[in-house]
Amino acid sequence: MNSTWTLDMVINRALNMEEQSYKLYTGAIEKVEAPEAKAFLKELADWELEHKAKLLAIKDDPQKMKEFSLHMPKVQDLKLVNYLEDVPLTDPSDYEYQKLLIYAGKREQETYEYYDDLAKKFGDSDVGKFFARLAAEELTHKNKIEKEYDQYVLEWG
Template identity: 35%
Template sequence: MSEITLKEALEDALHKEQMAYEFYMQLHDMLKDLGAKAIIKELASEEVKHKEMIEEAIKTGKIEHIGMETKYYSSDLGISKMVLPQVITDDMSVQDVLRIAMKHEDNSRVFYEKLAEKFAGSEAEEFFRRMAVEEATHRNKIQNIYDDIVYNEN
């Protein structure tokens, strides 16, 4: 494992959150389905909240207070492991958009889990674990929406 400072890790996380926001906004701009657009817009706003938390941590040098009240218990429905569309198009189904979003959130969860491993035994580990939980929460929320849509259609 290569060494990385906490500041560098936070800067990487900030960059990841900015890229996630841009991804969701590009997806939002190309979609036609209003329901899918609303879901994607909400996900983009969550990425903004993450960016703000990380920016505050970088600015103050303090991470111990961020997200410490967060508690979430859930299980992965496994939907994000389904085959994804190869190309994003403006006429994609809501299900395809949701599957892409789930996979994106799951990748973010893994990113934060790896950072938590790098900072094992420190306050930073707890912060990155909480960020991983945030991403898993988003993925699970999307999975539940997906499940509701598929269930209602069948």
């Protein structure tokens, strides 16, 4: 799995996922009430936008993968949402903050798994390290969402 067109396909799928996450978070900003919740969602949206920019940059110049994979964030998987039941986002009440956080945490988990899978497929190459970095960042997002969930449930819920 190392021909250019294959990498291109993988990047296109990643771009799609990032776009969907970005839309999820920006759309949700309108639907939550608390300013803290809005700010948190804005932060998440901005991070996905950064991912999109990185992916577009390496699509344009694969050499950039090297610099993007220099620092690998260390992150703990709290596995909080893993055992919670799926929540749909089909009607406005599903955007209730607690449900939204579960949905978002699970979505970050899926994105993490996609990148982690690619990281393993591409192994110890620049491509592999690039996706390992993205995987670690998605796990960071999940970690932040889980901490927010924890705090929300304990303090506001």
